[in-house]
Amino acid sequence: MDPATDIADLPGFYAIAQADPGRRAVVGPDGSVVSYGELLATVNQVSHGLRARGLRRGDVVAGVLRNGLDAVVMLMATGQIGLYYVPINWHLTDSEIAYILGDCDARIVVAGPEQAVPGAETGIGGLAEGQPTGPPGERSAGAVMWYTSGTTGFPKGVQRPLSDAEPEALTPLYTWFLGEVVDLRPGDGVHLVTSPMYHSAPCAHTQFALHLGHTVVIAPRFEPVAVLELIERYQVTNAMMVPTMFHRMLQLPGEVRAGYDVSSLRQVIHTGAACPVAVKQGIMDWWGPVLYEYYGSTESTIAFAVKPHDWLARPGTVGRPAPSFEVRILDDDGEELPPGEPGMIYIRSGLGTFEYRKDPAKTAASMRGDWYAPGDIGYLDKDGFLFLCDRRTDLIVSGGVNIYPAEIEAALLEHPAVADVAVIGVPDPEWGHNVVALVQPAEGVTPGPELTSELLEHCGPRIAKFKHPKVVEYRDQLPRTPTGKLSRAKVRQEYLDAL
Known part of the structure; x- marks a missing residue:
């Protein structure tokens, strides 16, 4: 690259790769390194290959791919020729994958060699073979269409309108937005991928790390020590993680934690689930004030964000509305609630709309006019900072009092004997519901009545007596997704089925 050229002046990955082809782009799970120039050449070949198969703007391509170079290439190749790209969770059953492929009308499916998907291309080789490495003509920005987790009913694709503009026309807006909410800037950053890229946040952060000119380091899987090794080896500056990862990190012995240099970290962004205050504080005590949090959803994108020092001043907040977002807290009658009063969260964005693919009824049900409801209960403080209580569907009403499971889980997770916990409401003829805690003990801890007494005593100074679990049971493992x-609903149903 010409020394006079600053990548901050270049509008994203495609331009950066042309100007500085030798720049390190991706370090794969196996440690292999690909430059920006090499990555762009392959991306262009796959874009040409998709066009050669007859795909045109607005068509859909799906990928059933593990984290690695193929997943990155598909993301960037579809992103410059106006296609929708659907990343699919490769852990799903054959029938679940088939449902998504049918629902999204995928014209082409690319799968890894480990996945037996009927009619799928095995990897990107067939698409790239014999194709030119130069840019395709008539370029326009594509979009990723993620399928929601489907905790109620079948998953649905979250589809946004496509733009006629080239990606270079749109990228500056999004890189500006990320800069505003999490202080990420173009330059020589190193981004660590710790979660599967079939989830929206890890996928989006991978894409925009490349648009910022950063190196993307892909961890083979999340293992606390392995992640610390990668941070030290590659001098990682930013990463996207989830609270369960922090909890596992903090369970490492002190001498292990002290053995790794994490001083390169500048932004560790977390989302996907509520983070207990004690866990977040513990990581900041270790890594410094580098934890950035945002709250949103696949549908809303980043709706609220909080930087480290604002969080330290207001522990537990998920922040104020991100640029272009507005918020309202409404009661069951749709009346706006004052600061401090919990209610349903509604948000409105100036960044654009979405719809659930092939499901206008579901789209309409999630909206109140042009306000979207993520399904969470929360309240605003007097300064406009949002605090989450819980999902509306997880609220426990016991003796006519609202109880938020996340608050009880956070208290129990502060105990060193607890590796994970799920709190649910179980029907009771007298109280309406009883609070039940399903606890996964930490390694080496023996469950039993003595531990139960210890956990309930631990809850004493942390949460009111009426919130204490009436029942504590133990589980070997609790079912969490890789994003935490x-x-x-699933845990509750399994518990009720076993009664």
Whole structure:
């Protein structure tokens, strides 16, 4: 690259790769390194290959791919020729994958060699073979269409309108937005991928790390020590993680934690699930004030964000509305609530709209006019900072009092004997619902009545007596997604089925 050229002046990945082809782009799970120039050449070949198969603007391509170079290439190749790209969770069953492929009308499916998907291309080789490495003509920005987790009913694709503009015309807006909410800037950053890229946040952060000129380092999987090794080896500056990862990190012995240099970290962004205050404080005590949090959803994108020092001044907040977003807290009658009063969260964005693919009824049900409801309960403080209580569907009403499971889980997670916990409401003829805690003990901890007494005593100074679990049971493992989400509906149903 010409020394006079600053990548901050270049509008994203495609331009950066042309100007500085030798720049390190991706370090794969196996440690292999690909430059920006090499990545762009392959991306262009796949874009040409998709066009050669007859795909045109607005068509859909799906990928059933593990984290790695193929997943990155598909993301960037579809992103410059106006296609929708659907990343699919490769952990799903054959029938679940088939449902998504049918619902999204995928014209082409690319799968890894480990996935037996009927009619799919095995990897990107067939698409790229024999195709030119130069840019395709008539370029326009594509979009990723993520399928929601489907905790109630079948998953649905979150579809946004496509633009006629080239990606270079749109990228500056999004890189500006990320700069505003999480202080990410173009330059020589190193981004660590710790979660599967079939989820929206890890996928989006991978894409925009490349638009910022950063190097993307892909961890083979999340293992606390392995992640610390990668941070030290590659001098990682930013990463996207989830609260369960922080909890596992903090369970490492002190001498192990002290053995790794994490001083390169500038932004560790977390989302996907509520983070207990003690866990977040513990990581900041270790890594410094580098934790950035945002709250949103696949549908709303980043709706609220909080930087480290604002969070330290207001522990527990998920921040104020991100640029272009507005918020309202409404009661069951649709009346706006004053600061401090919990209610349903509604948000409105100036960044554009979405719809659920093939489901206008579901789209309409999620909206109140042009305000979207993520389904969470929360309240605003007097300064406009949002505090989450819980999902509306997970609220426990016991003796006529609202109880938020996340608050009880956060208290129990502060105990060193607890590796994970899920709190659910179980029907009770007298109280309406009882609070039940399903606890996954930490390694080496023996569950039993003595531990139960210890946990209830631990809750004493932390949460009111009426919130204490009436029942504590133990589980070997609790079902969380790689992004840390727990389907309490699934856990509750499994518990009730076993009664």
